[in-house]
Amino acid sequence: MRFRPLAGLTPVASSPTTAGGPDVTSFTLDNGLVVVVIPDRRVPVVTHMVWYRNGSADDPPLKSGIAHFLEHLMFKGTDKHPAGEFSQVVASLGGQENAFTSYDYTAYFQRVAKEHLGTMMEFEADRMSGLSFDEAVVGPERDVVLEERRMRVETDPGAQLSEALSAALYVHHPYGTPIIGWMHEIEGLTRDDALAYYRRFYTPENAILVVAGDIGADEVRALAEETYGRIAARGERPERRRPREPVLNASRRVTVADEKVEQPYLQQAFLVPSSRTQEGSESYALELLGEVLGGGQTSVLYRTLVLEKEVAVSAGAYYYGTMLDAAHFGIHAAPRPGVTLEALEAAIGEAVAQFLARGVTTEELERAKTRFVAEMVYAQDSQAHLARLYGSSLAIGESVEDVVLWPQRIEAVTADEIRAVGERYLLKGRPVSGYLEPHRA
Amino acid sequence: MRFRPLAGLTPVASSPTTAGGPDVTSFTLDNGLVVVVIPDRRVPVVTHMVWYRNGSADDPPLKSGIAHFLEHLMFKGTDKHPAGEFSQVVASLGGQENAFTSYDYTAYFQRVAKEHLGTMMEFEADRMSGLSFDEAVVGPERDVVLEERRMRVETDPGAQLSEALSAALYVHHPYGTPIIGWMHEIEGLTRDDALAYYRRFYTPENAILVVAGDIGADEVRALAEETYGRIAARGERPERRRPREPVLNASRRVTVADEKVEQPYLQQAFLVPSSRTQEGSESYALELLGEVLGGGQTSVLYRTLVLEKEVAVSAGAYYYGTMLDAAHFGIHAAPRPGVTLEALEAAIGEAVAQFLARGVTTEELERAKTRFVAEMVYAQDSQAHLARLYGSSLAIGESVEDVVLWPQRIEAVTADEIRAVGERYLLKGRPVSGYLEPHRA
Numbered sequence: 001m002r003f004r005p006l007a008g009l010t011p012v013a014s015s016p017t018t019a020g021g022p023d024v025t026s027f028t029l030d031n032g033l034v035v036v037v038i039p040d041r042r043v044p045v046v047t048h049m050v051w052y053r054n055g056s057a058d059d060p061p062l063k064s065g066i067a068h069f070l071e072h073l074m075f076k077g078t079d080k081h082p083a084g085e086f087s088q089v090v091a092s093l094g095g096q097e098n099a100f101t102s103y104d105y106t107a108y109f110q111r112v113a114k115e116h117l118g119t120m121m122e123f124e125a126d127r128m129s130g131l132s133f134d135e136a137v138v139g140p141e142r143d144v145v146l147e148e149r150r151m152r153v154e155t156d157p158g159a160q161l162s163e164a165l166s167a168a169l170y171v172h173h174p175y176g177t178p179i180i181g182w183m184h185e186i187e188g189l190t191r192d193d194a195l196a197y198y199r200r201f202y203t204p205e206n207a208i209l210v211v212a213g214d215i216g217a218d219e220v221r222a223l224a225e226e227t228y229g230r231i232a233a234r235g236e237r238p239e240r241r242r243p244r245e246p247v248l249n250a251s252r253r254v255t256v257a258d259e260k261v262e263q264p265y266l267q268q269a270f271l272v273p274s275s276r277t278q279e280g281s282e283s284y285a286l287e288l289l290g291e292v293l294g295g296g297q298t299s300v301l302y303r304t305l306v307l308e309k310e311v312a313v314s315a316g317a318y319y320y321g322t323m324l325d326a327a328h329f330g331i332h333a334a335p336r337p338g339v340t341l342e343a344l345e346a347a348i349g350e351a352v353a354q355f356l357a358r359g360v361t362t363e364e365l366e367r368a369k370t371r372f373v374a375e376m377v378y379a380q381d382s383q384a385h386l387a388r389l390y391g392s393s394l395a396i397g398e399s400v401e402d403v404v405l406w407p408q409r410i411e412a413v414t415a416d417e418i419r420a421v422g423e424r425y426l427l428k429g430r431p432v433s434g435y436l437e438p439h440r441a
Numbered sequence: 442m443r444f445r446p447l448a449g450l451t452p453v454a455s456s457p458t459t460a461g462g463p464d465v466t467s468f469t470l471d472n473g474l475v476v477v478v479i480p481d482r483r484v485p486v487v488t489h490m491v492w493y494r495n496g497s498a499d500d501p502p503l504k505s506g507i508a509h510f511l512e513h514l515m516f517k518g519t520d521k522h523p524a525g526e527f528s529q530v531v532a533s534l535g536g537q538e539n540a541f542t543s544y545d546y547t548a549y550f551q552r553v554a555k556e557h558l559g560t561m562m563e564f565e566a567d568r569m570s571g572l573s574f575d576e577a578v579v580g581p582e583r584d585v586v587l588e589e590r591r592m593r594v595e596t597d598p599g600a601q602l603s604e605a606l607s608a609a610l611y612v613h614h615p616y617g618t619p620i621i622g623w624m625h626e627i628e629g630l631t632r633d634d635a636l637a638y639y640r641r642f643y644t645p646e647n648a649i650l651v652v653a654g655d656i657g658a659d660e661v662r663a664l665a666e667e668t669y670g671r672i673a674a675r676g677e678r679p680e681r682r683r684p685r686e687p688v689l690n691a692s693r694r695v696t697v698a699d700e701k702v703e704q705p706y707l708q709q710a711f712l713v714p715s716s717r718t719q720e721g722s723e724s725y726a727l728e729l730l731g732e733v734l735g736g737g738q739t740s741v742l743y744r745t746l747v748l749e750k751e752v753a754v755s756a757g758a759y760y761y762g763t764m765l766d767a768a769h770f771g772i773h774a775a776p777r778p779g780v781t782l783e784a785l786e787a788a789i790g791e792a793v794a795q796f797l798a799r800g801v802t803t804e805e806l807e808r809a810k811t812r813f814v815a816e817m818v819y820a821q822d823s824q825a826h827l828a829r830l831y832g833s834s835l836a837i838g839e840s841v842e843d844v845v846l847w848p849q850r851i852e853a854v855t856a857d858e859i860r861a862v863g864e865r866y867l868l869k870g871r872p873v874s875g876y877l878e879p880h881r882a
Contacts (some may be wrong), residue, residue, distance in 0.1 A: 248605050255692045255693070
């Protein structure tokens with residue numbers, strides 16, 4: 001599931017029957033900053049997020065990890081506020097904060113009582129333009145990141161498999177490079193690199209402010225103009241220069257065999273369109289294909305592999321379409337004891353082929369759509385989820401309308417469309433498989 | 442064998458017993474152009490080569506194929522000479538010409554009667570600084586390259602496997618990108634791209650002039666100063682910015698299954714040091730490992746797989762160390778009918794492990810060194826080979842002395858050193874395997 005930057009969050013908006021959804025307002029400040037306001041009057045708190053339209057896939061050559069490293073350095077002080085002060089203020093106000101870097105964006109957020117929104121904006125606007133940290137903090141913070149990588153990847157065979165699988169799937173596009181960066185390139189990142197990157201990408205034109213909570217658009221606008229509005233425009237949004245992934249006529253298998261592995265595991269990934277690269281409505285069909293094929297214990301793969309053939313202890317599929325460039329469709333399964341990963345992979349191939357040969361039943365289609373509706377309702381129940389949904393969608397170039405219409409577009413997908421994307425991308429596509437094994441074969 | 446830019450040429454120089462080798466002279470013009478003169482008095486001809494220290498691995502992001510495309514455009518005219526004139530002159534003088542692009546360099550050469558060397562230099566110096574072609578030639582020439590790619594790769598499963606194997610081996614370094622470029626990026630190359638690339642890399646500081654033949658250094662110097670010497674220096678050599686390839690804890694397998702395939706085939710590649718990235722003398726030990734393990738029909742792999750176990754109809758290994766960055770060690774074999782590629786791969790693994798367990802015999806070591814000496818003698822017999830040897834070595838940053846001392850360094854390698862690199866890179870390394878199959882499994 002490593003590929004899903006927002007684990008567990010399916011990009012959903014309003015209920016399909018109320019296309020308007022929440023009464024979301026969007027406007028743009030004079031300096032180019034886009035503002036999205038999502039009303040949520042249930043509790044007197046606000047979620048304040050700033051999204052930058054740059055992620056690890058925008059890291060310059062030889063500087064992998066710089067987006068994530070800069071995310072760390074954003075907590076290291078500005079001309080006005082020393083390192084740590086912003087975090088201390090959030091904590092003293094009883095708030096929460098976080099930040100994350102993904103392939104296509106970087107985001108910062110706080111959740112506080114609504115009367116403190118202005119304070120959050122002041123601090124966040126301050127570090128949008130006034131970041132200033134000493135050379136002295138760079139080395140230790142780089143060590144923190146290196147240690148993070150060591151802990152998360154270098155000692156974890158599953159993470160090593162994920163990295164190798166991504167690299168095998170995306171041989172040219174930077175989605176094949178880990179978000180955290182390659183160890184030896186992280187080691188070389190300097191203060192100058194970070195500041196050059198910051199100056200290039202941290203601009204009002206490149207940012208999206210999302211405020212969800214117990215507050216109206218007028219009040220948000222007034223506060224935003226007082227704070228973010230004072231940052232000078234740069235004239236234009238920084239360019240994102242992404243290579244396109246070639247389609248190789250080659251299936252690929254990546255194997256990590258390590259004595260630390262206790263449960264063998266199989267992953268498959270297929271290169272597919274994202275919501276931004278799709279022709280027609282393929283991305284919506286892929287969402288439902290993921291659900292029908294591998295969403296939960298009523299799915300085709302679970303029923304076939306776990307219940308009927310009894311070759312797996314778990315099985316599923318997923319698709320995360322909210323990507324700027326080519327996405328992937330994933331299948332995963334863990335074999336029962338005694339079943340080889342090769343045999344499991346063959347069984348998956350057979351199950352997928354049989355499913356596509358028979359097509360999607362009305363019952364499966366309706367159940368999948370119903371599950372999406374349920375997830376939407378769940379998403380709407382969470383202020384942070386809604387804020388993330390709008391932020392991530394807008395950060396890859398979708399509009400508020402795209403988010404609002406998403407459920408209708410899902411609802412309009414037919415069984416034939418699901419079968420068509422399955423045939424085109426799974427049957428005719430070249431799988432990239434990852435094998436996690438307890439020892440070297 | 443696709444990885445070997447100079448197919449069949451082992452980088453060798455003088456005989457190991459005469460370390461001085463041919464009386465090679467090297468000097469640098471005031472504008473930074475390095476000149477190498479290799480005397481060869483046997484026939485009254487000269488080989489004239491210009492090497493640029495830029496190859497496909499220096500292609501800028503999103504511009505894969507530009508080095509090769511520019512090589513094509515270098516024949517499309519200058520301010521002084523229209524398209525095709527240089528080639529016509531070479532032909533009218535009874536000469537030969539060629540050009541090639543590799544990962545680390547691009548080179549142009551002519552072979553003519555010695556009295557025409559000055560004319561060659563005039564033309565070659567002219568297109569080093571005065572390239573000028575119309576927009577009108579760019580589209581058709583791009584079509585030529587696209588057709589070249591279609592013919593060579595898109596319709597050839599073996600070439601598709603090579604590309605996919607390179608991409609799987611080099612997940613980060615541009616050696617994983619085909620020299621000719623990815624189809625969709627070639628399609629986007631423009632006149633401006635080509636001219637920007639030309640201005641950046643085609644400078645006297647970045648070039649190496651190699652003249653081999655019936656001519657003395659003084660005469661070459663005088664001619665070079667009159668021609669190349671008139672090109673203004675740029676101040677410094679263009680920077681080569683290459684990422685380093687991470688070492689993944691993952692074995693990889695790439696499969697191309699296509700009905701056009703008649704003979705199944707297996708390739709393996711291991712990431713190893715090149716002559717430029719080696720610690721100690723590993724590159725020299727790898728040269729001999731390639732020879733002992735897989736050079737010809739007396740090699741370990743041929744004897745074990747073809748003659749003894751009878752699982753293969755051919756088997757071999759190779760190493761080409763003349764690379765600026767991480768090289769690879771290759772093993773290849775074609776199975777007998779009825780033997781699967783999986784079984785063949787297992788047999789290779791066993792043969793390599795058994796060989797490394799027993800070590801290199803004195804006889805094997807001596808035979809390998811003798812073969813290298815024989816190849817050296819052969820190389821010295823060819824003016825063009827010698828010129829290529831010096832040009833390719835200097836283009837990756839080696840010195841004339843490195844080339845001259847190469848045989849001594851090979852001669853000094855011990856059996857233990859060969860075993861050590863085998864254990865380090867083949868036994869403990871992670872293989873990247875390529876399977877070429879007649880149909881989809």
